[in-house]
Amino acid sequence: MAWEFLTVYWREMIRFVRFRTQLFSSLLQPAIWMAFFGVAMSSNLDRFTSAIPAPDGVIPVGYLTFMAAGVIAMTTLFTSLFGGMSLLFDKNWGLMREMLASPMPRTHIMFGVSLSGMTKSFIQVSIIMVFGLLLGVEFFPGYAPLRIILSILGIFAFVGIFSLGFLLFSSTISMRLESPEGLQGIMTLLTLPLFFVSNALYPIQAFPEFLQVLSIYNPLTHLVNGIRYFALGGDFFAVGARYTSTTADVLGSFAYLAIFAAVMYLLARRTFEKAVVT
Amino acid sequence: MGGDDIIEVQDLEHAFGDFAAVRGISFTVRRGEVFSFLGPNGAGKSTTINILTTLLPLQKGMVRVAGYDVAREPGEVRKAIGIVFQDDVLDRDLTVQETMEFHGRLYSIPREERRNRIENLLRVVELEPKRNERTKNLSGGMKRRLQIARGLLTRPDVLFLDEPTQGLDPQTRLRIWDYIRQVNRAGTTIFLTTHYMEEADILSDRISIIDHGRIVVSGTPTELKNALGEDVVYLETEDDKKTKDALHGIEVIRSVTESPRGLSITISADGSHCLPRIIDAVRGAGIGISNVNLKKPTMDDVFVHYTGRELRDTRA
Ligand SMILES: Nc1ncnc2c1ncn2[C@@H]1O[C@H](COP(=O)(O)OP(=O)(O)OP(=O)(O)O)[C@@H](O)[C@H]1O
Ligand SMILES: [Mg+2]
Numbered sequence: 001m002a003w004e005f006l007t008v009y010w011r012e013m014i015r016f017v018r019f020r021t022q023l024f025s026s027l028l029q030p031a032i033w034m035a036f037f038g039v040a041m042s043s044n045l046d047r048f049t050s051a052i053p054a055p056d057g058v059i060p061v062g063y064l065t066f067m068a069a070g071v072i073a074m075t076t077l078f079t080s081l082f083g084g085m086s087l088l089f090d091k092n093w094g095l096m097r098e099m100l101a102s103p104m105p106r107t108h109i110m111f112g113v114s115l116s117g118m119t120k121s122f123i124q125v126s127i128i129m130v131f132g133l134l135l136g137v138e139f140f141p142g143y144a145p146l147r148i149i150l151s152i153l154g155i156f157a158f159v160g161i162f163s164l165g166f167l168l169f170s171s172t173i174s175m176r177l178e179s180p181e182g183l184q185g186i187m188t189l190l191t192l193p194l195f196f197v198s199n200a201l202y203p204i205q206a207f208p209e210f211l212q213v214l215s216i217y218n219p220l221t222h223l224v225n226g227i228r229y230f231a232l233g234g235d236f237f238a239v240g241a242r243y244t245s246t247t248a249d250v251l252g253s254f255a256y257l258a259i260f261a262a263v264m265y266l267l268a269r270r271t272f273e274k275a276v277v278t
Numbered sequence: 279m280g281g282d283d284i285i286e287v288q289d290l291e292h293a294f295g296d297f298a299a300v301r302g303i304s305f306t307v308r309r310g311e312v313f314s315f316l317g318p319n320g321a322g323k324s325t326t327i328n329i330l331t332t333l334l335p336l337q338k339g340m341v342r343v344a345g346y347d348v349a350r351e352p353g354e355v356r357k358a359i360g361i362v363f364q365d366d367v368l369d370r371d372l373t374v375q376e377t378m379e380f381h382g383r384l385y386s387i388p389r390e391e392r393r394n395r396i397e398n399l400l401r402v403v404e405l406e407p408k409r410n411e412r413t414k415n416l417s418g419g420m421k422r423r424l425q426i427a428r429g430l431l432t433r434p435d436v437l438f439l440d441e442p443t444q445g446l447d448p449q450t451r452l453r454i455w456d457y458i459r460q461v462n463r464a465g466t467t468i469f470l471t472t473h474y475m476e477e478a479d480i481l482s483d484r485i486s487i488i489d490h491g492r493i494v495v496s497g498t499p500t501e502l503k504n505a506l507g508e509d510v511v512y513l514e515t516e517d518d519k520k521t522k523d524a525l526h527g528i529e530v531i532r533s534v535t536e537s538p539r540g541l542s543i544t545i546s547a548d549g550s551h552c553l554p555r556i557i558d559a560v561r562g563a564g565i566g567i568s569n570v571n572l573k574k575p576t577m578d579d580v581f582v583h584y585t586g587r588e589l590r591d592t593r594a
Contacts, residue, residue, distance in 0.1 A: 007383035011372070018371055090369075095380070097367050098428075101331050102384040103356040276335065278328050 004104040008112020009119075011095075012086065016120060026120070030075040030128045034135055038064050038071065041201075045239060054237035059141055061238040068137040069227040070200030072128050072159070073220055076121045077194060080163040081187045083117030084170030088180055096277050106272045110171045117167040118160050125159050139231040151230040158226035158254065162219060165261035168268040175271045199224050203241040219260050222253035284309040284436055284467050285330065290339035292325055299325045301491035302339070307436075307469060307484075312462050314478040315471040316577070317488035318585055323471035324364055326488075327440050330469070331361050344435045357385075360434035362425045364441045364471075370414035374405055374424055377413055378431060385432045392431075399427040403457065419450035426457055436467045443477060455481060475577030489585040499577065506575045506583055509549025511556060514540035514569035524563035528555060540569065549574060 017023060042063035054060035087109070090096040099109055129139065129152075140148045170187070177183050197211055198204070198220040204212055215221050228236075228243065229250045236243050285307035292300040300322045307313040315323045328334040330343055332352040341348045344358035368377060375396070382392035400406045403423035408416060416424065422442060429437055439458065443451040458481055462468050472478050478485050479499045486496040495502065515521045518541050522534050530547040545552050549572050560567055 002386075004384060004386060007380060010383070011369070011376075011380055014376065015369075015371060093370075095367060095369050097333060097363060098361075098381065099384065101333055101356060101359075101361055102381075103353055104384050276333070278324075278333055 002105060002108065005108035005111035005115065007104070008099070008109055009115045012113060012116035013119065015086070016116065026079065027124060027127050029078075030071050030124060031131050033071050033074070034064075034068065034128065034132055034137075038067050039135065041067065049238075049240045052240040055242060058235055058237045058242060059233065061141075061232055061236045062136075062138065063239060064132075064136060065138045065232070066228075066238040067201055068128070068132045068139065069224055069231055070198075071132075072125050072155070072227055073162075073198075073200050073223045074195055075124050075128060076159050076163050076223065077166065077191060077220055079121050079124060080117055080166035081170050081191060083120070083163070083167045084113060084172070084174040085180065085183055086174075087113060087171055088174040088177060088183055091175070091277050092178075100275060100277055106275065107269055110168060110268050110272055113171055114164055114167040118163050121159055121163045122156060125155065141232065154230035155227050158223055158230070158257065161254065161257045161261055162223040165219065165257060165264045168261065168264035172264070172268045172271045175268075175275055194218060194220050203239050203243075205241050219257055222256050225253045226250055226257075282309050283307065284344055285313075285469065286340070286342040287326075287330070288340040290326065290329065290336075290341060292322075292329060292334065292337050299491055300329075303486075303488065303491070303493045305486055305493060305496065307467060309435075309467055310462075310465060311483040312458070312468040312470060312481050314482040314485045315469075315488050316473065316475065316478040316485050316581065317471070318473055321488045322491040323488060324440055325491075327361075327438050327469070327471060331359055331438055332356055357432075358435045360429035360432055360437045360466075362422075362429045362437070362439045362442055364444065366421050366425065368413040368421060368425070371412055373410050373412050374400070374416070375409045377424060378428060381428045381431050387432065395431055395433075399430055402460070403427045419446050419453075422446060422450070422454060423457070426454065430461060430466070434466060436469060437461065439468060439470045441471055441473070443472070443474065451477070475581045479577040487581065487584050494584045502580045503575045503577065504548050506580055508575050508579065509545045509547075509552075510573045511543040511545060511549060511553060512540055512569070512571035512573070513543065513556070513560070513567060515560060516566040516568070520563060520565055521560050524559050524565065525556065528552070528559060531556075 045063040049063070087096070090099075100106065132139065140151055143151065173186060174183055177186075197215045198218050199215065200220060204215045204221070207215060225245060229245050232243075234245050234247075283306040285305075287306070288304045290300055290303050291298065303326065315326065317323050325334065329336055330341060330348065332348050332355050336349040343355045346354040346358070348355050369380075372380065378396045378400070379392070382396065387395070400409060403426060405420060405424055405427065408420060413421060413424065426439070426442065429439075442458070443454050446454070455477070458468060458470070468481075470478070470481060482499060484496065484498055485502060486493045487502075488494070495505070497505065513521065518536055521541060522536070525531055525534055525543065530545050530552050532544045532546045534541055534543050543556065553570070553572055557567065557570065
């Protein structure tokens with residue numbers, strides 16, 4: 001087994017900690033969402049939805065807790081979509097030619113970049129969870145310590161496979177595009193629909209049929225499902241709707257994300273093997 | 279094609295869209311020599327280097343580097359070569375040390391060995407004091423030196439240098455020429471491109487002049503200069519008129535022109551061989567000589583002779 005991708009990873013991480021402002025803004029941004037949007041929305045929504053009582057024996061979940069899973073998902077999406085951007089800079093002004101001319105298998109470039117993108121997401125997710133706790137997010141209600149640990153691992157597994165798929169996607173696009181502006185445009189165009197046609201901020205049960213179908217194909221919906229399953233359990237009540245999911249549902253969501261990542265991997269591999277940068 | 283040819287190129291062609299950048303070139307580079315591609319802007323030098331270093335796919339022709347076919351075994355070629363690109367290929371935010379580390383890790387050089395070689399090379403290119411400086415804070419010459427050191431880190435069989443001294447001050451250029459010679463003496467074959475004739479002249483064992491994607495002439499620097507056959511002898515004598523008559527009959531003399539400062543004699547063969555004959559002829563006629571000067575053509579003359587005078591960047 002060749003380990004050169006660790007070299008690419010090493011360099012990406014040096015850059016991550018070296019750019020202090022980028023580091024802090026990437027950590028601050030989700031916290032701001034939670035602190036402002038989350039707190040503001042929950043104080044509004046909880047007033048309306050408290051009129052709808054939770055059925056007996058189902059755990060009621062406040063809006064802040066409900067959307068915390070959405071913020072984790074959204075942050076992972078943003079970080080992953082822009083995670084491949086360093087490749088574009090490398091191509092135009094950086095070390096891409098050095099890497100392409102080296103004996104390192106070219107796929108290692110994308111492995112290294114993906115691994116570093118996943119690491120960044122894990123760091124962000126941990127921070128959101130800790131910060132959320134301080135704000136009053138009630139993840140893992142009444143869980144025993146072991147179950148909490150397993151749940152965190154479950155969340156990381158979902159975040160990991162989801163971000164892998166989108167990192168490979170953004171790496172592919174970055175390798176094929178010429179300018180950072182183009183990439184920025186494409187990514188911005190993608191994030192909004194992905195974000196809004198999902199269950200990150202509100203239940204999809206109330207969507208029109210067409211949007212509901214779309215949201216089921218949206219990987220972000222499956223990420224949010226996974227996070228909520230591990231953070232809140234398989235049966236809870238939030239924003240006036242009851243959420244039930246079985247282990248099979250969650251495995252299904254994970255499989256969907258894994259297939260998405262696999263397809264993106266194939267695309268990315270083709271792109272990297274054929275890459276010509278002069 | 280012997281075992282001593284470390285680079286073999288046959289009928290290489292490369293087009294970008296309909297534009298033929300390289301139009302059928304063939305050459306070989308022998309193990310251990312310094313070989314230069316000398317040519318004006320847009321001649322196809324970088325394109326050729328990019329194909330030889332596997333960065334561009336081979337479209338047409340045959341290229342072997344270090345014994346491997348670039349199309350069939352690019353991985354082996356990559357292991358055997360080092361490259362210093364024409365423009366800076368550096369991460370602005372990595373330090374000098376990290377830049378070297380990164381390269382060494384890319385090629386899986388074991389840690390101890392890597393550290394030692396980096397120490398050594400930074401000393402050679404005199405960048406030790408800048409070890410922890412980010413590359414964006416280096417001067418142009420320091421960046422070049424860093425990239426040369428990086429190219430050498432893997433102890434390549436062939437080092438490709440694409441215009442290594444472009445835009446550098448004379449001191450830095452001299453310094454870099456020194457490194458190149460040092461590296462070459464230690465056994466590395468050098469493939470150099472340049473449009474500085476002086477550079478090609480001083481460093482190379484052999485030169486190919488390339489223009490419009492074709493090799494127009496190849497040879498050692500001396501061969502190329504002699505082939506022009508335009509050595510000029512300057513003579514100051516007691517009597518220029520008589521001297522002119524005395525020189526009649528020497529068949530290698532093409533023309534003799536009088537000037538206030540003496541005679542300039544253009545010769546169609548190697549001037550250093552003809553000079554004794556000229557002096558004998560003049561002395562034989564009883565004319566005293568007060569000054570002799572031989573001017574050989576420079577690489578500039580050779581270059582302009584073979585590539586013409588028009589400016590390349592203005593060509594479509
Ligand atoms: N990627 C490309 N797409 C289209 N044309 C290109 C490309 N790369 C090079 N060319 C063209 O091919 C020709 C040869 O370019 P090349 O870079 O090989 O020249 P060069 O000899 O290295 O010149 P210089 O001394 O200016 O570096 C030029 O006319 C250039 O415009
Ligand atoms: Mg060039």
